[in-house]
Structures are given as structure tokens and as C-alpha cells.
Amino acid sequence: MFEQDSLLARLHEIAEDGVAIGLGFNQMGQPKEHLCTYDDAWQKHYWENELIFSDPVIAFGVNNLGAVRWSDVAAGGAANAVTIARDFGLTNGIVLSVQVDGERAIAGLATRSRPSEAAITEARIVLAALQASKSGEPQIILTQRQKEVLRLIADGASAEDTAHELEIDISTVNFHKREALKKNHLHAKNFTSLLASAIRAAVI
Incomplete structure (x- = not known):
């Protein structure tokens, strides 16, 4: 609650x-x-x-x-x-x-x-x-860098903003997004639902 x-x-x-x-x-x-x-x-x-x-x-x-x-x-x-x-x-x-x-x-x-x-x-x-939050708790697994990427995007940052903030290439940002979704595909069908699940599970 x-x-x-x-x-x-x-x-x-x-x-x-x-x-x-x-x-x-x-x-x-x-x-x-x-x-x-x-x-x-x-x-x-x-x-x-x-x-x-x-x-x-x-x-x-x-x-x-x-x-x-x-x-x-x-x-x-x-x-x-x-x-x-x-x-x-x-x-x-x-x-x-x-x-x-x-x-x-x-x-x-x-x-x-x-x-x-x-x-x-x-x-x-x-x-x-x-x-x-109305369903069971997902077990979201993210690396530290994936957490950093998702946290910035959840706060409204674009891929370009995220790359600038973390001092990495945009292609690397997109790689981390893809890998995070691939790793958690049983709990998230798309990137928006992955962000929602990560927020709900308090991992970002």
C-alpha cells in the first residue's frame, strides 16, 4: 500500500x-x-x-x-x-x-x-x-551500469542526454537498454514496462 x-x-x-x-x-x-x-x-x-x-x-x-x-x-x-x-x-x-x-x-x-x-x-x-504493483513482485536483475542508464531515462533523459551524463556513446546506451530488456524479458515485454518494474522493485 x-x-x-x-x-x-x-x-x-x-x-x-x-x-x-x-x-x-x-x-x-x-x-x-x-x-x-x-x-x-x-x-x-x-x-x-x-x-x-x-x-x-x-x-x-x-x-x-x-x-x-x-x-x-x-x-x-x-x-x-x-x-x-x-x-x-x-x-x-x-x-x-x-x-x-x-x-x-x-x-x-x-x-x-x-x-x-x-x-x-x-x-x-x-x-x-x-x-x-497489482501483481506479484518481479525479480528485476540489472548491472550497475544498466541501473544508471535506466535511472536517467526514468527521470526523462533522452538517449543522447544519458550518453552525455555517463560519458559513453549513444550506441552504448542503446546496448545497455537492449541487454537489460533481454535479461528481464520474462517480466517486461517492452522497455516502458521494464522501467515500471524496475521502479516498483526499487532497483533504480
Whole structure:
């Protein structure tokens, strides 16, 4: 529980105006767990007006894996949950959809300003760690150099930034990423889930 509280606290540092998270979505699009910390007035308006049926955050999360800004899914001009949320002071945010061990998590994070790429990357990793925390503890094995590489990337550094910080070539950074994923392929299907598992297991 402490670990999940810590992960939620990290998301709230990114999303100062609230989060809405669904964990463990099933085939019918229903989450096993739901958490929402948006303002009460917005939540009341959202549910009373059945905005879930015009919510591009939900639509993106169900149909895609990845992360985008609210402004990217609200395009098109038609009124929807994201555009209506502006009347309640929710103007910026991130849509996240990740899958860990076959379980999908979808989140809408309300930010005070336009979220940076680094914030989006960190939020995606933290959400994956939160979803992963619902299953058994992975045994993540990393060398010291792999830990250093993953730690920097988890903090939002690019491969180029990581190479500069560690004074190694970009090709070496990519080598360490590949080797870390290969070594832990039973616990992580892709690099994002490896980062999430490494954070959850406190190895980076």
C-alpha cells in the first residue's frame, strides 16, 4: 500500500489539478479499480451529464497504448469531456494508456500548464508501475551500469542526454537498454514496462 501511495504521490506532483485512473481494464472496458481526485464540481457535472460517452481520454485509452496531451485528443471542434472541462478550470493534461502483464491502465492527468515530454514520459512510467504493483513482485536483475542508464531515462533523459551524463556513446546506451530488456524479458515485454518494474522493485 505504501508503494502505491508513493506512486500516486508522484503522479500528483505532475498533475496538480487531479487525476482519474482506471486500473485493470477488462474486455468490456470496465476497470477493476478506479480513482479520481478531480474537483467535486467537475466530477458531479461529468457523471450527471454522462460525459463518459463523449470523453476522448477514455476513447484514446481503450483504443490505443501510449501517451498524448489533452489538446491532441480534443481536436475536431465538437464539444466533449475535455473541451467542457475547460469551464471548470481543467485546461491542460495528459492521456495515458499502458499495458502490463495483459492488464491495461488508463489515466487522465490534469496539469496546470502544457505538460513537457519529460513529464509525459515520467507519468507513463509511473502509471505502468502502479498497474504492475497489482501483481506479484518481479525479480528485476540489472548491472550497475544498466541501473544508471535506466535511472536517467526514468527521470526523462533522452538517449543522447544519458550518453552525455555517463560519458559513453549513444550506441552504448542503446546496448545497455537492449541487454537489460533481454535479461528481464520474462517480466517486461517492452522497455516502458521494464522501467515500471524496475521502479516498483526499487532497483533504480
